[in-house]
Every structure is written in structure tokens, then in C-alpha cells.
Amino acid sequence: MSNYVIEKTLNNNVIICTDEDHHEVVLIGRGIGFNKKRGMKLSDSAMIDKVYKLEQKKEQDHYKALVEIADDKVLQTIIEAMDIITHADHSVADEDLMVALTDHIIFAYKRIQQQQFIKNPFLIETKQLYSESYAIAERVIEHLNRLLDIDFPEDEIGFIALHIASSKDDLSLHEVRLTNEIINKSVLIMEHDLKCRIDTASIQYQRFIRHIQFLIRRLQKGEVIQVKDEFGNMLKAHYPLCYNIAVKIIKMMQQHLDVDVYEAELIYLTLHIYHFTQQNEENMHV
The missing domain is CATH 1.10.1790.10 (PRD domain)
Structure with missing residues (x-):
């Protein structure tokens, strides 16, 4: 059983203590702080629901301020x-x-x-x-x-x-938000150049954002994928609008991520954009 020395009672449910290794910890439990004073020892583990060891002093101070x-x-x-x-x-x-x-x-x-x-x-x-x-x-x-x-x-x-x-x-929350921002801007680019609304409830949209998510991860890890030159040349020739949109999206991503993007990524992105054009044509004929 761990023993704690109470440093501060924040309220009836949260107290700040030091553990046996003299590390400051946050103890949480219903009624754990009731009638507790600084310097008292606590060893009743039945009252403790959670033990948090906040490593950084800045983190500790921020949490104390929030709780108060x-x-x-x-x-x-x-x-x-x-x-x-x-x-x-x-x-x-x-x-x-x-x-x-x-x-x-x-x-x-x-x-x-x-x-x-x-x-x-x-x-x-x-x-x-x-x-x-x-x-x-x-x-x-x-x-x-x-x-x-x-x-x-x-x-x-x-x-x-x-x-x-x-x-x-x-x-980090920044990385998660950055991924969402890149996806959001990619959709705006596609909607502008394709002159149509992207159906965000569609399976194609789910595939697209998954592709962007994993593309960002690959770029950040420096991973490179390969594609045959003849396949890439065929897509450029047959779907120039989709390819040009892919170029715009990649340039935007490069600015946000500060990384180089290889030709193969353009090709796969072009395919996804082409599928949106097909979906839009199908919807027009419904």
C-alpha cells in the first residue's frame, strides 16, 4: 500500500500529495479531501480512485489553477x-x-x-x-x-x-488539427476547380481523407512509394484537370509540412480526385 503526505487540498475530491519517492501527485476520489489538512498522511487506498503524477511543474501549476x-x-x-x-x-x-x-x-x-x-x-x-x-x-x-x-x-x-x-x-493536438486543416483546404481546392460540391457523407470522401491522413504520415516519416512511369504519364494525359488539382493540393501540403513530395504521391492523389469527378457525373444523371 502506498503512503502519501498531503500538500494541499484543492476541494473535497482532489488533493495534492507527495508520494514515498517525494514526487508530487494528484489524488482523486469522492470525498478524499474532506477535513484533510496539509501534513496529514494518507494510506486509505479505498478512497483513491485515480493517481496522477504530473511530470512538469508547469503542468502541475496549471492543473491546480484549473481545479480551483x-x-x-x-x-x-x-x-x-x-x-x-x-x-x-x-x-x-x-x-x-x-x-x-x-x-x-x-x-x-x-x-x-x-x-x-x-x-x-x-x-x-x-x-x-x-x-x-x-x-x-x-x-x-x-x-x-x-x-x-x-x-x-x-x-x-x-x-x-x-x-x-x-x-x-x-x-500532438497541433498535428491532429494540422491534418484536419490540410483536408479542409484540399476540399476547398477541389470544389473550386471542379466547380461542384464534395459529398462529405460519401464513401469516396472517407477514402480521400484516409489517403490524405496516411500521406501526411508518410511524408513526415520520409517514406517513399513507387509508381510506374507509364501509368503516371497516362493519368497526366487523360486527366489533366485532376492532375493539376493534385499539384495544387501537394504544393499546399508542402507549405504546411515543409517537406518534399514525390511524383508518385501526385499520381495516387490524381486518382482520388478523378473518382470525385466520376461521382459528380453519376449524381448529375440521377
């Missing part, structure tokens, strides 16, 4: 939301997600109480790219709405799904 501005009900609901996430997917990194999720939910809750809403520009892409994280986020939002008697909009499901996905896939 949230009332017990909100904080307990967030703790239960963390349980929903970690029980649904054991690959989620608890400590990394805890601060980010607490931060997001507290301020989103206060915003929505004041009728201030933020539009999520990457909601569709997030739902398609990170469907498992999105499904977990839906459960989190349902939990928050029910216990806090509030109505978080669907945009917030997307934001929370991004947090889960970034923790689950060992990606």
Missing part, C-alpha cells in the same frame, strides 16, 4: 468523464489527457452557460478520421449534459474527440 476555479460538481463530472474514456480505450494516455480535457471542459462549460458557442470547422473530418475517439466523445458529452444539466453542442464532441485522438495515437 471549478466547483466540486463540475470537477467530479470531469473525473467521471475521464473514467469513461480510459475504460473505453486503455491505450489513452491518462496524464497527458487529464490536464487538456479538464481545461477544455471547464472553459467550454462556462462559455455555454453564457451562450457563447465556438464553431468546429473540422467536425466532419474528425468524425471520419477518428471515428472511435468520436464515439467515446459522444458518450462523454452525453454524460456532461446529463449531470451538469447543460446542452453541449455537437461541435464540442468534435473538440473532445480531437483531444482523445491526439492522446490515443501519440500525436
Whole structure:
């Protein structure tokens, strides 16, 4: 059984302690902070639901500040939301997600109480790219709405799904958002040059954004794929519009990622764009 020395009681459910190795930890449990004072020892593991060891002092200070501005009900609901996430997917990194999720939910809750809403520009892409994280986020939002008697909009499901996905896939939130931004801009380029709307509910769109996602990963890892020259020359000759759109998308990606992109990637991207033109023609004849 681990023994802890209480450093600070943040509220009835959260206390800051030092463990036996003199590391500062966050202990979470229902009623764990009730009547607790600095210097007291704690060894009743039955009261402890979660133990978080926040490595960085900046992270520790930020979490303490967040907890101090949230009332017990909100904080307990967030703790239960963390349980929903970690029980649904054991690959989620608890400590990394805890601060980010607490931060997001507290301020989103206060915003929505004041009728201030933020539009999520990457909601569709997030739902398609990170469907498992999105499904977990839906459960989190349902939990928050029910216990806090509030109505978080669907945009917030997307934001929370991004947090889960970034923790689950060992990606920074910046990388996840960058992928969504590149996909979004790619669609705008295609819609402008093809002069048609891209059906974001279609199977073709799902395939396209998956292709972009894995293309970004390949580029960041420096992986190179090959394609036969005659196949590439055939696509350029037969589908010049699609090829030119692919060139524009690749140039945009190069600017965002600061990497070189090889000819083979252009060819595969051209094929995806061509499939959108076929889909558009089919829809026109329906």
C-alpha cells in the first residue's frame, strides 16, 4: 500500500500529495479531501480512485489553477468523464489527457452557460478520421449534459474527440488539427476547380481523407512509394484537370509540412480526385 503526505487540498475530491519517492501527485476520489489538512498522511487506498503524477511543474501549476476555479460538481463530472474514456480505450494516455480535457471542459462549460458557442470547422473530418475517439466523445458529452444539466453542442464532441485522438495515437493536438486543416483546404481546392460540391457523407470522401491522413504520415516519416512511369504519364494525359488539382493540393501540403513530395504521391492523389469527378457525373444523371 502506498503512503502519501498531503500538500494541499484543492476541494473535497482532489488533493495534492507527495508520494514515498517525494514526487508530487494528484489524488482523486469522492470525498478524499474532506477535513484533510496539509501534513496529514494518507494510506486509505479505498478512497483513491485515480493517481496522477504530473511530470512538469508547469503542468502541475496549471492543473491546480484549473481545479480551483471549478466547483466540486463540475470537477467530479470531469473525473467521471475521464473514467469513461480510459475504460473505453486503455491505450489513452491518462496524464497527458487529464490536464487538456479538464481545461477544455471547464472553459467550454462556462462559455455555454453564457451562450457563447465556438464553431468546429473540422467536425466532419474528425468524425471520419477518428471515428472511435468520436464515439467515446459522444458518450462523454452525453454524460456532461446529463449531470451538469447543460446542452453541449455537437461541435464540442468534435473538440473532445480531437483531444482523445491526439492522446490515443501519440500525436500532438497541433498535428491532429494540422491534418484536419490540410483536408479542409484540399476540399476547398477541389470544389473550386471542379466547380461542384464534395459529398462529405460519401464513401469516396472517407477514402480521400484516409489517403490524405496516411500521406501526411508518410511524408513526415520520409517514406517513399513507387509508381510506374507509364501509368503516371497516362493519368497526366487523360486527366489533366485532376492532375493539376493534385499539384495544387501537394504544393499546399508542402507549405504546411515543409517537406518534399514525390511524383508518385501526385499520381495516387490524381486518382482520388478523378473518382470525385466520376461521382459528380453519376449524381448529375440521377
